Amino acid sequence: MGEFNVHRVRFFDYMPSAIRALAFQPQRERIAVARTDGTVEIFNRADCFFQEKVIPGRQQAATEALAWVGDRLFSAGLNGEIIEYDLDNNKTKYTIDAYGGPIWSITSNKQGTHLAVGCEDGTVKLFEVHEDRIQFERNLAKQKGRIISLSWHPSGSKIVAGMMDVIHIFDTETGKLRALAFPSYDLLGTSRSQECVVWSVVYLSDGTIISGDSAGKVKMWDSRTGTLIKSHQVTKWDVLTLSVSQDETSLAVGTSEGHVVQFQFLSMVLGQEDKEWVRTRTFKNHTHDVRAVLEVNTAIVSGGMDTQFVVRPLLDKIDERGQASALRNIQFPHRRLVSCARKAGLLLFQYPGHLELWRLGESEGNGERKRENTTLSIKRKRWIAYSTVASFRLYRLHCENNNVSIIKVSKLPKVLSSANQICFSSDSSHLFVASTCSSVHVAILNQSGCKFVCTLKPKSGSGQAINLLAASEDGKWLASANSDHEVQIYNLNKMKPHCTVPVHSSGVSAMAIHPTTNNLFMVHADQQLTEYSVEKKQYTDWSRQVQRHGLHSLWLERDTPVTNVTFNPKNPAHIVLHDMYMFCIIDQTLPLPDQRSQFYNQLTLRSMPEKERKKHSHAFKMCKIFKELLFVELMEDQSLVVVERPLMDITAQLPAPVRQKKFAT
């Protein structure tokens, strides 16, 4: 397939932050993930766990818990504030102080009418959920000590709170303590002097309360009598989190050893009604504390200090082998964090708080340190643009010999306040800024500065934020994809919407417009490939052929989405894609691989004589020789830039895990 000079880049010290909380929205199958840096991510379970949205946040928020109320997402943190998120525009909607000190937990009742938060001062505060805001309703009977964990009874009339050494049940109607159920949480096996923290409680509809504590025990209590039914010593360290499945037959327990233990509600004698909670499986996918765990119908989702988002499918609930039955381990974001100036050979790395600019070809790097918060930035030729949660900045870049200097462009149009995506046209004359409600602002760049031209709005009127922008090489077309899976194409000459690509069931994870044919090439989260002719407003023949023929099962079984698409300027039939583990060149002139044919066939091809190679070669050329990839781009001079971030380097930066005895040590 040709040879490339490779720039192997390993100086992007991307470090994901630990997962603190998870929440599942069953109707729309969304999973919200809160990280310790304040970021909230939304994953779509139905769409191969694709990371649809990333809502940047502040580290000071110290998010402790997440709660869904219908389609609305709330979080609470140790700064004492409750945050509601604007999921359409990927930002914070509003913040309310609960006035109870740090908040340890937040839960909503099943009816979706109330939120309860557990505060440091020992109060459980009830908030009523209104159309647009939440309103404080009342405090439940104040207790001594902090409220660590909360769980509503499914009926909504009772709420159970886990504290230090004590579990209380409150009546939500009267706000009173409903009989001091567990005067002292019996610490079997631990000394009295040591405090026992009830990290997590679950209230089941049959009146059973399940608690997980710092003594490493999972205990089942009868809430009517306040007696202990059963106690399971799960770990020597802490049980940090519990999650029960929706039908209340399965319980997932996260421990600080990094294990996730499953309990199942099984009848001890087959065919009889008496059931007991029995410890069944243990999943050891984490190396550090499991801070959050979720039972999602067919899988157990867990996250923790080791920053991984692990989806462990429950094979007994899945009917056939396929994408759903594979273990998923999401480590990198499903979007680009690297931007590249292909002609100038510059790389821009996006960190949570700053950007770094590097020049290729020489060993020296130039850091451009900013204190900024996030969102995307793109650079082309002589400009750097970036946007934070609050503001938008544009810089002019001077790069002469070894002197790099940047000059801030001062007078920016007011409309460019904050952006979800930024994109320059290929000749650096235009700047495209994706804004709220799927609209794109267009601005002209020239020597004097930046001038606002117009705003492009989709015909559909979708309110979702744009997560990808792609401009064509000839400056005529602009494509935008939003999290509703809609892809709009705008005509930049007329500054009008051109057409809408038929909606695919899966979100677009990467797309680009071909420089010569002006075909929009899209890769979806479910690994499907589509190519859409912008001029003809229809799928290309190749795309139809792919749909008809189907992709190879090995291609479909990959568990990380493609995050970048580029084209080979020398050979227009070549499309370069990459995901976390491989990069791939698709040759559109070659036939598609058969289901039976060997997919990774480069080695076998190499051993064949020249004539036979043609017969066996197919369109997909895979390369797996690199470590975990963040970015791959083909430069103008046919050299390949590969940004690697080995997982080993990430784990090396994590704190030491709890000590565990390993066999034969």
Added chain:
Amino acid sequence: MVEESGIRVVRCGGNKISFRAPIISKDSRYEFLLCASGDLVKVFSTSTEECVHVLEGHTGQVTGVILNPTNHLQVYSCSADGTIRLWDFIDGILIKFFLAVSKSVFVSPENFQLVALHLPKVPEQEVEAREMSAVLCNISSNPGSTAMGRGGEYVASVMGRQLTVYFFKKLKTYRFSLKATDKKGAKNAFTCVACHPKDDCIATGHEDGKIRLWRNFNQKKEYTYSTQHWHHDAVGTLCFTTEGMHLLSGGVESVLVQWHCEEVNKKDFLPRLGGAISHICVSPDGQMYSTSHLDNKINIIHCSLKLSAVIQGLVKGNIWTDLMIDPRTRALVMNGRPGHLQFYSLQQDKQLYSLDIVQQEYINQEGLDQFEVMRAAFSVGGTWLATVEERGRCTSDLESSLKLWVYNEKAQSFELNTTITAAHQDRIMHMCFSPSTETTMLVTTAWDNQFKVWLLGLDSDTQKEHASWSCDYVGSYHGLQPTNCCFSSDGSLLAVSFKEVVTIWSSDTWELLTTLCQPPGPIRELCFGRLSCSKYLLGTTAKNLFCWNLLTCSLEWSTPMDVCLLRSDPLSENVVAFSLHSGNTDLFVFRPSEPRPLFTQKAVCGGKVQRCVFSPREEPLDSCDERFQWLNRSRLYFLTELMELLTFSTKAEDERILNSRKQLLVDDSVAVTPFYLLLGKHRQQQEEKQNSGVSQAADRVQPPQASVAIKELLHTPAHVLPAASFLCSMFVNSLLISNTGSRNLQEEKPFSFPLCSGTNGQICWLGM
């Protein structure tokens, strides 16, 4: 085997008792352990470790024992001969026997089936069981991989990577498979299975040491299991306790692990039990566990994990040493547990004790290079024992040491006297003690082309109290490798074979007297004649058997035959030679003085005979048949390729054993209790003794063993003995130093004083 000749080859004890899982049962007072041992079922008492009964009748290997579920004093046994027998094991009586129609049910070579056999209820003793239905096809031949579930509602069986559960009522089969290869390369094939007695829970053991607990196995998809991992090697066996509170597991580690079913993380251990655990069983009341080990041992363990009794059979692992007879105890001595020598009483079919030679903890793990006892030899009187232990045979760095042990009369056991590390540069091949009574001398030959003579003597340098061994002479012959060495019966001559050459040395001066050479082929075995034939030296090569006359230093006779083993009887002139001929071993008994054999038997056993030994008899036989006279003073034991210990038995002997058995049988018509037998016999013998003359030497202290009463007392199982208080006077009497005059008085009315034991344990004389 050959009946008409009046002599037959019999298996003599040492059967494997850990071949199949034993069972524990209990009558009103005593607990019994029943286990399959060869074609017998043995009943042991768990408290005394004695064999109480032997259930004889099967003609093939007993392949399983199970309690009669309706009567816990009866036992079913099945055997490779195709029969199932029902026994009353308290009395040792066969109640019924069922003839299974198809023999292949029990011994099909590869494809095993689980069948349900209907045992008809008919009054006859011999019943043919015809009704049979296959339950599961293609199951593992190991009975540990099939288990019955709660109340017999289902049966679980494992084979390869598949667990099969069959529900009898619903006639439904569920199969659960594990993935062939795990990502981590785990060997997750099943090894064993056990079912919870109260809950629906199946425990399976795996090759990688994991234990899985399966539940909800009446669902095709929603079955579930939890995994526990402690064993580092394959799980050998699993067993639930009677109430299902605990799960017991064992394997190569030789540790009994007790898992708590309620709290899965909690487990208790009982380590260092012996060889790899092959079976575990639990008594019906849950009080006793038993573990069967691969080294032919059954441990009886109280449920608080305290070892309460050990039943040890003959250990037949790797045998490197010769078979030897301990001159003191007349026990058979050979390799026992790793690093030990076992002393096994052939008369009682019981291990006397195991002597730790290596004195290092044996690590129960495969693939480790650990010290093993390679050679051992006794001096003539049994005072000295020499052992050689080695490590690193496979690798080049050999570590070996020669140890000399002296018998301590006080401690009644061997004590280490001298350790010589690296006695030779290379492996020691052979060693023997000098039979002469004046000097204690040991000769060792090794691959380093030397033979060394070791002498016991006081070390002049260190002025030590006790004598120790040191090297006296190092001999070699033209740089050839010595193989065998042998002393003449008076100890004056030493013969050492160097490849094809036999050298004769004087043991006084260490002067090379003569060499004998009879090519072709190196000398394999070397042996002097005894008694009147002590002037002859016998040697074998791969093709010939030679006999040299040492007076003339010439070849007396030779015969072409492939002798694989040559032994001389220490009590007679007889020499026995085993020769491998077309897959079978033939036996020849001859005297060195005449080349014509006294006795031959073709095809003694299949395969090559590994080891043999002559064991002196306690009482000589008086067989008149000339052909069997060689068996009069000694018995020949030999070990076959299949590690079976065989011996020859004459007709007279068989009859005697039968008679003695009849004597022991209790006749119902007369109320003869074992108690009566004991006391009655004792009385008779005492009377006989008196009649025969009391004037035997009374000055020597009679050791306690000599008393017949004590012997009876000690050898009768405890549960059939009368109360201890009753036996006391007899016991005390037997310990007294007999004074002829007073003895008569006592003996006349031995039981005229009623005896009873006081509450505080003292014995009170109640007076007449």
